[in-house]
Amino acid sequence: MDFQPSARTTEYLERVKRFMADHIEPVEAEYLQALHAMEAGGDWRRWKVPPVMVELKARAKAEGLWNLFLPDAKLGAGLSTLEYAPLAEQMGRSFMAPEVFNCSAPDTGNMEVLWRYGSPEQQEQWLKPLLAGDIRSVFCMTEPDAASSDATNMQATAEVDGDHVVLNGKKWWSSGLGHPNAKVAIFMGRTSQAGADRHHQHSMVLVPMDAPGVEIIRMLPVYGDHDAPHGHGEVHFNNVRLPASALISGPGMGxxxxxxxxxxxxxxxxxxxxxxxxxxxxxxxxxxxxxxxxxxxxxxxxxxxxxxxxxxxxxxxxxxxxxxxxxxxxxxxxxxxxxxxxxxxxxxxxxxxxxxxxxxxxxxxxxxxxxxxxxxxxxxxxxxxxxxxxxxxxxxxxxxxxxxxxxxxxxx
The missing domain is CATH 1.20.140.10 (Butyryl-CoA Dehydrogenase, subunit A, domain 3)
Structure with a gap:
């Protein structure tokens, strides 16, 4: 094994460092103050993305410092996990940087899911705009009424009903739920599968945030900080009926x-x-x-x-x-x-x-x-x-x- 950064990593790392020094570090304190002022307003539904973030993302995208996490040379930088690791470390020095480079959670994980497991239709509808930075996403797994450290305890359901899948249940600590650009969530729930073992009884489903039955209850603070405009919230799914094509890789693959x-x-x-x-x-x-x-x-x-x-x-x-x-x-x-x-x-x-x-x-x-x-x-x-x-x-x-x-x- 060789942990010496590759030539590609070294080149990207120098560019990321320079971008952060020139464009992110000078405005980070002001950006965080704007977010804290936004939180003080008390209504997460009024959260907005500060203009400086929009400007920085456009600049990073124009400079090719975009989707650096994705090991696909056509859609991202094409770096391996080992090659990307030093870039993630550099971004970790700043609360702003991961989002500026379109490398922030939960979008990175959701994009990887769609890249690895999504159908062509799912990739066109959701992966493409996520990679472009046009929308944000949410991941819904943890539940308020179950010990979520054991995912087999999950109570939320994703039941196949003919050509549809129906979602019911409560999720919380759903990261990205408060973002004004959040348009899609990945929901994980139990699916009835006759004869399936305990690790093939759960499914992941793509849920448009404006689907009927999706009810955002509240944002949850971490030590008093609501992490605006990103947010971590509680969301309920009440008989959310979607086409079966919303299942990622089919039922039981969660x-x-x-x-x-x-x-x-x-x-x-x-x-x-x-x-x-x-x-x-x-x-x-x-x-x-x-x-x-x-x-x-x-x-x-x-x-x-x-x-x-x-x-x-x-x-x-x-x-x-x-x-x-x-x-x-x-x-x-x-x-x-x-x-x-x-x-x-x-x-x-x-x-x-x-x-x-x-x-x-x-x-x-x-x-x-x-x-x-x-x-x-x-x-x-x-x-x-x-x-x-x-x-x-x-x-x-x-x-x-x-x-x-x-x-x-x-x-x-």
Whole structure:
């Protein structure tokens, strides 16, 4: 294995860095202030995309810094997961950057689903405008009335009725639900399948957001922040009747699609965590060297020098583990890289949480305010320890695989 960035990665990385330095960093604080003012209005239905985001996306698209995540040279940059990983890390330094380059969740995962599993008609209707950045999308899996860490607990249904599929159920933490340009959701629900095993009883369905029976109930705050204009919300599906052609790959394919979707997506999340951790470490060092207390720079007080060293070690370890997972995913696919993907999903958010926590402590009151990105990074880290499978589930996957290596297929 070779983690040296390819020539394509190096070229794209330099262009992304330059774009961020020239166009994103100078306006990010102003952009976030506009979003906070929007949230203060209290009505998510009035959320709008700030003009600066529209302008930046148009500029990035014109410069060819667009859909960098997609390993298809005709539709995206054609980079492998390993090649894209350093770009995701760089974007993770900014709350704006992933969307600017059309590389933000849940759109990336939804686009990969449509690219890998969508019919030509589905790709024409939904993938094409998503790739163009003309619309945004939502992913609906987690439920308020079930322990969603075990997807087989899912209560929402997607039942085939002749030439139609009928959806019923409640979903929440549906990312992107509040965005004014959200036009389609991917809904996962249980489907009655005679004789099917437990992993072939769920389906994924494409749902237009204006379909009759789709009812958005509310947006959900994360530590008081509603993440406008993106939003994470609760949505109910009340006898939503759609053509059977809305099923992705047919009934019962939900789990297979989910595994294909979550492998690259988890690596993207983890590399963005590493980028955020790098920025938090830089902020911690600058604050520690720039402030004095008790006659000394803060960096020389309370074990802060050791925390800097520990952060450097942890970030580099997390990066190497994530690059290894990306390499293995490219080499053998998601099923062959389950241990590594689960490992990084535990490691990267925890590293980010620890580094940010230390950086907040050095910043004092400023660290928990909106004057720095640290509070947002902390919310990101803590949320990711639950999203896409909680830490405990991923550790369970790793343990099960390790026990199987010793012949204990049932757990001993």
């Amino acid at each position: 789990f297979e699609i989910a595994q294909g979707r979550l492998g690259p997506g988890r690596i993207h999340h983890c590399m963005r965590c590493i980028g955020a951790a790098e920025r938090a470490l830089e902020l911690m060092i600058d604050r520690g060297m720039g402030r004095t207390a008790f006659g000394k720079p803060l960096i020389n007080l309370g074990g802060n020098r050791e925390r800097v060293a520990e952060a450097r070690i942890a970030i580099d370890q997390a990066r190497l583990l994530t690059l290894y997972a990306a390499w293995k995913l490219d080499d053998v696919g998601a099923l062959g890289a389950m241990t590594e993907i689960s490992a990084i999903k535990v490691v990267a958010p925890n590293v980010l949480q620890k580094v940010v926590d230390d950086a907040i402590q050095v910043h004092g009151g400023a660290g928990v305010s909106r004057d720095t990105p640290l509070a947002g990074f902390f919310a990101q880290a803590r949320s990711l320890r639950i999203a896409d499978g909680p830490d405990e589930v991923h550790k369970g996957v790793i343990t099960r695989i390790e026990l199987a290596k010793r012949g204990f297929s049932k757990g001993g």
